[in-house]
Amino acid sequence: MRKKRKSYNPNNISTWFEEDRPREKLLLKGKSALSDAELIAILIGSGTFEMSAVDVGKRIMGSVGNNINALAKLNVPDLTQIKGIGDAKAITIVAAIELGRRRSDILTNKKRKINGSQSVYLEMRQYLLDKANEEFWILLLNRGNYVMKALQVSVGGVSGTVADVKMIFKLAIENLASSLILVHNHPSGQLIPSHADKLLTLQIKEAGQLLDLPILDHMIFTDDGFYSFLDDGEL
Known part of the structure; x- marks a missing residue:
């Protein structure tokens, strides 16, 4: 059948x-x-x-x-x-x-050199992509501008977070960094730095000069692009 x-x-x-x-x-x-x-x-x-x-x-x-x-x-x-x-x-x-x-976002064990804002953006995607809240991070570099590590400094709400300058440099010194890059995200996608962003960048830059820990850039990260203070002549 x-x-x-x-x-x-x-x-x-x-x-x-x-x-x-x-x-x-x-x-x-x-x-x-x-x-x-x-x-x-x-x-x-x-x-x-x-x-x-x-x-x-x-x-x-x-x-x-x-x-x-x-x-x-x-x-x-x-x-x-x-x-x-x-x-x-x-x-x-x-x-x-x-x-x-x-x-x-898997990265190889090979040391990664930062040679511009695009390389900073690619490095930070693994940490900041799709984040709903604003976060502040630092990217620690050695003397050859190779990445040592990325460290989260603070987590805030959807429209802001507080960055403790003392904590930033404490982490950099403890990890024997030679320079650092500041990175924070804007979940809204807004790529224009606020007045507070500019003041904070200047404050951290001046502190870094005193400590011989230069701030190479401050990046505003969004899922679709970035703003570089260095590229725009703000640093």
Whole structure:
């Protein structure tokens, strides 16, 4: 007797034609063939009574304008506001995005030389990309302008953070840095330095001159670009 073919239910992934199921599609056509929603469907594993996992994935992507960078800014509470997403699924999505970020920002053990503002921006992406709050960091360099380490100085709100000048130079001296670069992010994407930014830069620059720890640049970091005080003649 001929085996009866399983009926097709568009809301049940297990009854999809094989090449259309996300997992099978990945195996048959490769990961690049899957949409963002299908990749999310694989992560969350199941949908709801009314929606398939892919439908939930589409809803998630629709909530951020189908923008992966915007999705990366969401935290667990944000994701659980979306129908079909509980804590476990939200945690899985956040963890997957963080792994992707870490993979893309893996740096080799080879010492990295800072030779301009673009290299500062690339160095700091691993620390400041997708951050919702403003943070202040210092990039410590040796005499050859090679990166020693990046250190977080403070974390603030969405529109500002406080940088303690004494803490900045304490960290630089303890790590035997020869020079340093100041970096803080603007989650708003605003690339114009505020009056407070300019005053702080001048204050730290003058302190660095007294301590023989020159400030080579102060960068305002955003996900889409940067402002360099040095490049703009402000330092």
